[in-house]
Amino acid sequence: MLTSVLLAVTQGFGMNMVTANLPQIQGSLGATTNEAAWLVAAYMAPNVSLGLLLVKVRAQFGLRNFAEISIVVFAVVALLNFQVSDFSSALLVRFVSGVAAAPLSTLALLYMLEAFPPERKLTVGMSLALTNTAIGAPLARLISPELLDLNGRHGLTAFELGLALVAFCGVYLLPLTSAPRVKVLEPMDFVSYAFIALGLGSFAVVLALGRFYWWFEAPWLGMLSALGIFCVMVCVVIELNRANPLLDIRWLLSPAVLHFAGVLLLFRVVLTEQATGAPGFFQALGFLNDQMTVLYGIILLATITGGLVCAAVLQPGREPQIHIVALGLIAVGAFLDGHATNLTRPEQMFASQAMIAFGAALFLPPAMAAGFRAALAKGTNYLLSFVITFLTTQLLGSLLGSAIFGTFVTVREKFHSNILAEHLTLSDPLVAQRISQLGAAYSRALTDRTLLNAEGVALLGQQVTREANVLAYNDLFLLVSALSATALCLLLLQMAWRALRDRIGSHFSDQPA
Template identity: 65%
Template sequence: MSGIQAMQRRESADPAAERRQAQAAVPQADGQSASASQPATPPPFVPMHPARAGAYMLASLLLALSQGLGMNLITANIPQIQGAIGATTNEATWMVAAYMAPNVSLSLALIKIRTQYGLRNFAELSILGFVVACLLNLFISDLPSAIVVRFMSGIAAAPMSTLGFLYMLEPFPPHLKMRIGLPLALTNISIGAPVARLISPALFDIEGWHGLTVLELALAMLAFCLVYLLPLTPPPRAKVIERLDVASYLLIATGFGATAIVLVLGRLYWWFEAPWLGELLALAVVTVTIAAVIELNRANPLIDVRWLTSPAVLHFTGALLIFRIVLSEQTTGASGFFQVLGLSNDQTTTLYWIILAATIAGGLACTAVMKPGREPLIHMVALALLAVGAFMDSQATNLTRPSQMFLSQAMIAFAGALFLPPAVASGLMSALKKGPNYILSFVILFLTTQSMGGLLGSAVFGSFITLREKFHSNHLVEHLALTDPLVAQRVAQLGNAYGRTITDKTLLSAEGIAALGQQATREANVLAYNDAFLMIALIAVAALAALLLHLAYDTIRNRTAVSPAASQT
């Protein structure tokens, strides 16, 4: 967490100066600024009619939901989808990998594309491509076609989050874009996961697998209409794309795509058992290294590698990655825990309504309290809530049901919506102080930590659960012997459940042993999830301690620096 504060070097507390700085920041933060050699004055802000401003905010919500549902509907319904396309769990998960492979890197290219060819053209073509990709989902009938279409959907969905940001920022005056517009835009993006689990049961009841794609297409069509009816303020164009940009992007896209596939599928095929996982990682290292070498020797690099590898930026990156790993407690942990207990999405509906409400409340609370200088306090509150919520979940048993996690999951959702906007705003302002050419590097940094960080969090969390489940399973099974009277009695009780259909005592005993093994596996999984929840709580506590130490260090250093000057005066 100390990296966020390390990047915050405030220049002035003058409100007028802050407003001028925010006004200069917004067009560049959207990735629309011209190059440093071609400065352009941003157009003056014209206040909107409230109804028109509400339409822009509705467009932002629809764009964010379209992108979020496209990514989360598949992840939330893998068990149901695999039956519809005749695939195993591992094979169906390739759909997620195919979606994420192009999605994690496309924002890098899209920022320069819309700067050179115009925001209006970018918005219209992007939403049209997304509608076409949603339409193709209706023709999925088997696994190969599903993988191809999901790959195309990942490409088409990449601009949606950017457009969601721009439409939310558009109606706000410059001095409120970072304070109100940014938290609301990030909240819109965050609600995709709980909404996907809320609507999935009803959609499957209506039309099965294609019910999901029909809703995705409907949202895309609504967003399509709003994008054409509500134009964004056109920033000045600039010719920013160079030939080497194409080569660098292709190398980075290959490396990021290979890494995304490994992170999605590594824990299913297991990291050390599938040779192709190592080959993909080697390919990622080689391609990203070549791209870094090219960028380091360019006069106008696509990304500033030296700035990205500076200590302050590395700390900032680490803070965002830790945040994504901690949030995997909710995105991966809670849903996986109830799946192990045999609960489906329709049995956890109330829980996800609460998560959705807490996420919205956290975003609104952030708009009320976020001001320059308050970032450390906001992050301390968020980390404390994350730690307490994860610790409460670590006390779960096989009798735990969603109602026992209402409070803890609400705390985690609230903290997640509260943490990210101040971090993004502070990092963005620090990049602006370095110059407009650093905006692209910062946007790349942020989007990479969110997409790749989310995949990394799920991979770490899932792998940790697998290892701990094997440990607890071995520990439990080694104490189960039929020579133990209690074990023999339990086997007999479980076998008697089949007594009306099976008369052979040997078969009854076998059924009892199998049932006891299933119970042992379930208990091992519950213990493994408890260990994972506790690990997340400890990570949050460690991050909170690091933040407090960093604040204490800064306070002591500032007092030490002021004392000699005061004594001389």
């Protein structure tokens, strides 16, 4: 269990350390904001699809070999971070890191499930394993300021390497129980994977960079999207005509699996609020990670608590009730955040962000456990397609959520800026007074009245932009609350429909023939 936690933290910290410290890393590499965003895209492009192929690789070459080789590769790649000297080398190392980190999330899941008997694997084991995957983001933001103070960017890479080496010891000292090896890889698997990797990788790059280069301004974003669609369609055609496909497309397109994938995707998109909403809001107000460590500590504690509670109450058949509580907490927490002002500080969001983190930890394990049981009921061959569905929705969902919410905030900020600017005219005595007051701050350095007014206008513009950002993030929080509330209503309607259908069915079955 401790090895599982260690593997999950190693993978989660490596994935989130750049996102959590993008301005600092950007400065150390001398990169622009758009160039720094490529570091996220380079990591996610291979990571989003590699899990598909690794499932078969693990089955053919043995779980123990897979685990030992994976952690060695990750440790070596972590060591390469010390050789990064410029943006180009950082981009290459981040791409290789995305490849090396792909097996770790699966290993963390398997190590946690290994510790429990079969009857507890999909309840306690699944809850604790998925809680591990959720603690990487708040942990990266919590400890990054201290690491950056110690040795800048290399403080982060040294910590990642240390985690990798300790995880290396855990994997070698505690080998997993290996299932019998089965020769499952076929030459066409690599052909199919090449197309799906190129397709999903293209989507990952578009989603990671679209809001920085703007969706309709960069033609290469459209061409990359078209390439992604083409590659995915070629993969679908290949898989539909294979006797032993890498992906069971027909099962993946069945109503039950589409519903399951839609639920996971919506959940991941909504939960992106905690990774981009609150941090982005405080960053717009000028806060840094070291000023929000208590907030991230509370989020981390709430996540762990939610996972433990879920492990204690999760049983087959309780999934809808747990989801009701989770969606209710997320909706209420996001609604509370939707009333922030420029005077809001991290301590004002302790309760709301804790509710969202607790609800997030409650939501995923029941859905995952129900999906596992459904896949196993169909046969072990369907387990691969289920795992692929889960990994793809979680990785692409996080990118999709960041893209949607980032774009939404940008659009709403421009909208609110225009509305606020319409009411600011120099003929208004209050506006003229505020410009004079703001410009007076430079009166000791500037004596020209025109320059003082220009500085006052610039400072007032900054205040307008800040207020527009606050209003835009309020809109985002309320949007997340509305999405969660809508999902909750749909869940209640589904439960009511099933109860009514069962009652009518039992009524007719009780009637005499």
